[in-house]
Amino acid sequence: MHLVSLDIRTLRSLISVVETGSITETARRLGRSQPAITLQLQRLEELTGKVLFQHEGRRLSLTTDGDIVLTYAKSILRMHDELLSQLAAPEIEGHVVLGTPDLYAAFMLPSILNVFRKSFPRIQVELNCALSTPLVGLVKRGEVDIALVTRMNDFTGGQVVRQEQLVWMTGDRSVAQRERPLPLALLPPGNIYRDHAIAGLEAARLRWRIACVSESVSGLQAAAFSGMAVTVLGRSALVGRMREIGAQEGLPALPKVDLLLYKSPGATSKAALALHDYLAHYLSLEGELPQSGDLPFQQQQQDNRANYYD
Incomplete structure (x- = not known):
């Protein structure tokens, strides 16, 4: 051969x-x-x-x-x-506070943070899980070093690192999608996941009601698992005992949302820069946005090594 x-x-x-x-x-x-x-x-x-x-x-x-x-x-x-x-990760040490909604902490970041921990064993990452809007305020005030959030309509700044397809979900044995008005499990008001779900139903002239409001993805999943409601989450959150539903059930198509990566103006440590670069690279690699360049990631790190050691 x-x-x-x-x-x-x-x-x-x-x-x-x-x-x-x-x-x-x-x-x-x-x-x-x-x-x-x-x-x-x-x-x-x-x-x-x-x-x-x-x-x-x-x-x-x-x-x-x-x-x-x-x-x-x-x-x-x-x-x-x-x-x-x-083979070539610099020996950086330090403490970094990373903020993100629990949806991304649970379903998107574990594999990336696992690789980061092995590459930079002397960097301590503190995870702060909160909704996107308060997190943007925290990172701009310097209370969080780096934040991965969902772009809301009024957000400014940040780097688009990924897009997430929104989908309708319910429990694998649930029939909540047949009910009218449609029972919904949603994030609190002001969240774009919620806004897109309601806007889609209104445009399709489908009656709906709120059956569950939760700041945590686990609350939305519990409502879906139990058959109480239908929820809207990113496709990456589709887990066992849940199934994706949509046009066959008469539900409107949902859009993709942008994920933004923010870095606090005061987060200039070598540890913060290393984590920011890692997240930007691997989130883009797995998502539907471009790679950060035509160079391998570690070569990019070496080209920017002065940022870590100056």
């Missing part, structure tokens, strides 16, 4: 093209030319001996073989970046 070697940058381009559906957008996001991205994809098809993409109008989509390559590409990139981080 003839062995081939796949280039890491080509795999990054593949993932971005799949996420954006566009070579043009991938070229813009990765800072490369369109012909360069096209050549990378052609070379990848030559090396694998498979047709990876098919055209659906003006958008590219993956073939069955393309889906297989994409799955492995994501795993290879994660292992590649984690290895480089393990």
Whole structure:
């Protein structure tokens, strides 16, 4: 069997093209030319001996073989970046306060923080779970060093690091979706998850009522598990004993929301900078937004090493 070697940058381009559906957008996001991205994809098809993409109008989509390559590409990139981080992470120590809603703390951050802890064992991360609006105030006042939050309509600043698809959910044996008015388990007023759910139902002229209000995702899940209500959460929070529902049940489509990463103006320590960079990189890698560049993460860290040691 003839062995081939796949280039890491080509795999990054593949993932971005799949996420954006566009070579043009991938070229813009990765800072490369369109012909360069096209050549990378052609070379990848030559090396694998498979047709990876098919055209659906003006958008590219993956073939069955393309889906297989994409799955492995994501795993290879994660292992590649984690290895480089393990081998070359600077010996930084310190204490960082990270604020985020419990939804992201429970379903999005554990794997990233686990890798960070192994790479930077001397950094202590204190987790502060709260709703997005108060967290933005805390980070701007310097009471929280870094915050990962959902973008609300009145938010300013912050770095968009990921998008999360909102979905309707209920318990796997629940029939709450058949009730009218529709019983809802929602976050408190002022939260965009709640706003999108109600706006969608109003636009579809579906009657609804509030069955549960909870600042915690566990409260919303309890209402869904018990069959009391239908809730709206990010798709990453879809767990066992819950199922996604939608158009088949007559419910309106929901949008994606932006996740913002904030850093306090006073969070200039080496530890805070390291955690901020890690979150920005890995959240973008797993989400539907571009990679932070065409360089491996650890090389980016080395290029910016002066930020940590000055």
